[in-house]
Amino acid sequence: MNDPNGPMYYNGIYHLFYQYNPKGAVWGNIVWAHSISTDMINWIPLEPRSTVQPFDI
Numbered sequence: 001m002n003d004p005n006g007p008m009y010y011n012g013i014y015h016l017f018y019q020y021n022p023k024g025a026v027w028g029n030i031v032w033a034h035s036i037s038t039d040m041i042n043w044i045p046l047e048p049r050s051t052v053q054p055f056d057i
Contacts (some may be wrong), residue, residue: 014040020048 006017013036020033031048 013038016043022048 003019004016005019006015008015016035016037018033018035019030021027021029022031023029033048034046035043036046037043
């Protein structure tokens, strides 16, 4: 996990967006990940979004 970004609370659900490399713990293959929680302890990862433009990272 890198660069946690845009934490928010909406309709009873916490959201956290962050950069993530699903293929390893090194820089590269970065996607935007999104996890949700109702208690900020147990998180459910949602499907990551790939970065298509250089400014997406």
